[in-house]
Amino acid sequence: MTIKELARELEMSTTTVSRVLTGQEKKYRISEKTAQRVREMANQLDFAPNQIARNLRLQKTNTIGLIIPDISNPFFANLARTVEEELRRRGKMVLLCDSKDDTQIEEESVQLLLSRKVDGLLVAPVGEKWEHLQKKVAVPVVLLDRYFEHKDLPYVTTDSFFGAYKATSFLIEKGHRHIACIQGLTGTTPNEHRVKGYESAMQNHGLSQNITIAGSDYSMINGYESTKELLARPETPTALFALNNQIAMGCMKALKEYDFSIPDEISLIAFDEQPYFELLSPSLTAIKQPMEGIGKVAVEMLFELMDEKKVAPQMLKPMLIERDSVAPIPQKS
Amino acid sequence: MTIKELARELEMSTTTVSRVLTGQEKKYRISEKTAQRVREMANQLDFAPNQIARNLRLQKTNTIGLIIPDISNPFFANLARTVEEELRRRGKMVLLCDSKDDTQIEEESVQLLLSRKVDGLLVAPVGEKWEHLQKKVAVPVVLLDRYFEHKDLPYVTTDSFFGAYKATSFLIEKGHRHIACIQGLTGTTPNEHRVKGYESAMQNHGLSQNITIAGSDYSMINGYESTKELLARPETPTALFALNNQIAMGCMKALKEYDFSIPDEISLIAFDEQPYFELLSPSLTAIKQPMEGIGKVAVEMLFELMDEKKVAPQMLKPMLIERDSVAPIPQKS
DNA sequence: CTAAATTGCACAATCGTTTGTGCAAAACTA
């Protein structure tokens, strides 16, 4: 069913039909009687305009490309959910790409999305390269979670430094001195900021000597192996700070396997919160990221960019959720 | 950069350029020299054809619509990941819709996707209505997870009956007699089949009297409240069978709150497996669904339908993963 | 009653591709 067929049925021109259906009847002085007829027939025949043709003509697709490193990571799944919901509210649909944390797939995805003429791009980049997100990208781009400093690519993310500083301070206040940090993908901004937050907190409390950083990516396996490695060291830490939810899972697995009791023998705190954290034994103390906020703000920002407005990057504050995986250590006198 | 500009640059017709770029040079006898020039220039100017125009002309978008009830549920997130990966391999992109388990949103999404002329639809339906998936849908549709019996809508799903039967039998073999089942959304096929599997196992072991079914949807809150309600009954069950991962989480939360020890006082088994199940204390015995298989088979099926082939629905077998949340009960003599 | 203004709609171009067909020029045949 095309607009032409609909017009033939009504015995009028496609022009008139189109104008009525796009609500421009007044602007073009279509009589109310005619308009009525058009709407009725359209309704009755259940006509829906071919969006492809529309997109071509209007040079606008009402489609946003969403590139995410791993949709099976609940952090990103939640982000995707919020983004999809917000975009739907505003009449856009989302073309989803999962880059599998592979920069090459990410670059290809950008190309694919651009050739499909998306109106904008929402990208949680792998974080290794940025050129493909800035050069020759004719549409607005907003970065999620990971970003690039000094690159003038707008982003929305958690204040990682703040969160890590808070988590580390919390452990220190509880009497911990030997706190190890198990990091995620090095070179990515959130990771670097979390590490810096951790280091700053340690330094500011005179614990520079005790700074211990292990790990190399955001996977459960990394958490698992780094923990085992840390436990094997002569001076085992009394607390672990896992820089994302998957790493934290790996930590728990290793600790469980080695029969370390949390929090009696070792405390654990995670950056990033998941619903099941409260069900673990012990329930897991965590830094909760404002995921919904990130999604909403990113979409808003994208719309402002599409309206040719200027935007400023945003860092949203995370929150500490106290549970049972952290125990105080008696102060040595 | 359009093909017209590219053609002007090369001082030839768009026809020729198009034919080279679509690899039809031989078919239309374009000289190798010309072809070479075209490819070089296209490369150099970094030309990518406007897919919208292409879609319109070819009456094909290479886009598949994926409708999912809740992308933040790890079960569906994993499904989405597999589907995206498989489709990408085959040159398609995915337009993602999250129906939030709301039939109305699902219906709207179908309309939106159809007007965008997707080549096919992959739908994990809410399960309440099916008309919008069959009537007037001009493209192939494959259902995921939930489906409709006797409706001739092809689907790929877990063999829920089999899985539930297995889980229940497992509990019975361990000596449990009072097993309660906490169900998900009633009226949806997986739920009904799981319930039936549970009931059959009970009946076949002479435990018809003990059949106890609680709950009403696939949420954590449902698991939580149903469990509390079950614990309040005069004869509390010795084992719980949660019909999905979120319900299981709710069960654990309630049991924890009420200080019920798993598995000493009560055993728990879940339909659907999640990575963190092994980290819970105790680790959670579960029926693992072949999620990757579902995604892959669904995509294959969709392609067969697009090739106008016939397909048969598929039920994939789940697997029991034994962990520590189920304990044997000493047989009463 | 005539001229001007308004009303109501249709023509045709356009968005950027792909493709059936046509037509010279080149190559071949006899």
Next chain:
DNA sequence: TAGTTTTGCACAAACGATTGTGCAATTTAG
């Protein structure tokens, strides 16, 4: 050399919508 075949490419019409503009018919103004 003249006729036929082959080679190499371009014209122009789609695909299905939107929209600037034009032009009758009707209404209003004077």
